[in-house]
Amino acid sequence: MKAAFIGTGSMGSVLIEAFIQSGALGPEQIVASNRTAAKAKRLAERYPGLLVAAGNAEAAQGCDLVFLCVKPSDYKRVVDEIKAVAQPQQIVVSITSPVMIRHLEAQLPCKVMKMIPSITNYVLGGATLMIFGGRMEPEDKELIENMLSHISTPICVTEEHTRICSDLSSVGPAFLSYFIQRFVEAAVDRTGIPYETAVQLASEMVLGTGKLLTTGGFNPVSLQKRVTVPGGITEAGLELMSKEMDGMFDLLIRATHAKYDEDVEKFEAQFVAAKE
Structure with missing residues (x-):
């Protein structure tokens, strides 16, 4: 199995290191890309075998799992970049909660889910939230749950309750x-x-x-x-x-939900504008 991590900032690097430290993934199973290439290269130096891709499309191409770990403002651009190489059998995993699964399924031909990680995953603890899209098959869900169980307690939740x-x-x-x-x-x-x-x-x-x-x-x-x-x-x-x-x-x-609703509106605007 090969996994791409697009974005190796704070949470992207936490996930990569947690998966490697737990044995869920070996460095040779990981391809990483980042807008600032030096960050991804530092991970490759720390974990020999980890590959650094020149771009996001190159990272995603041919991988079984594609983790989107980018800033909200970069999201639509990244989706557009990987759209041309995305395949129906791939699983795209978004860790950005305000992006709705329907947005991604409308833009990409592959299977889609959201995963909300936690800093506690860095010490192989805490929970990870799983929200599955309609294209995810039972064996896909089992694969993800097994993988996440190496670094956390995976818990399936509804998209409606993502924020809380x-x-x-x-x-x-x-x-x-x-x-x-x-x-x-x-x-x-x-x-x-x-x-x-x-x-x-x-x-x-x-x-x-x-x-x-x-x-x-x-x-x-x-x-x-x-x-x-x-x-x-x-x-x-x-x-x-x-x-x-x-x-x-x-x-x-109330405060966290108000900010979440504001972010959802911004993403809605991005994806609606893309259709026009």
Whole structure:
């Protein structure tokens, strides 16, 4: 199997390295292209056998899987470039959530799906979201799920719920790390605890909590109940957060959805303009 990665920026390079480190793909199975060729060449130097293509069409030609890992503003141009070499048996995997599957199926003759990765895939953890197009056969879905299981827990979702699922799995690490950052900063400012110690304690706490919520048999509510002693310190802290953070998460989801809707409109305009 051969896989092309068009775009080797932040997430494209994360996926390439995660697939190689996990054994899902060998370097010799990967062809990469990037607008700035030096970035792709650095990956080839790090992983001998990985091929760097001169252009996007050259990268996509003849590959079984084609991962589109480019900036939203470059998307239509890249689709136009690979259209001439795309074949019905190929699977194009978009990691750009605002681009609808119908857009890609209208432009390309091949099988299409969306995959929303996460920075957690870099350490072979977290989830990847899978949204399959109508041309994907059962064996195609099995191939993708098996491949993604090397670097994550693959979860199939509907395109309707792409944004909220991405908030929880892909954007979530940034939100959670911001909470940890503010928690640590307050601890340091209030008590004088060394910053490095506070970060280590908080990071280990997050790791352990994740295990409790996945393999430990807890859910968020039952975990809070298990830790909380009536009239104790945990209860006082939870009561404060419940009061001060009331409505914040609803506003957070409103903000991410508003930006998503704006991006979807921009892509709609790109693809509609292409038809005219």
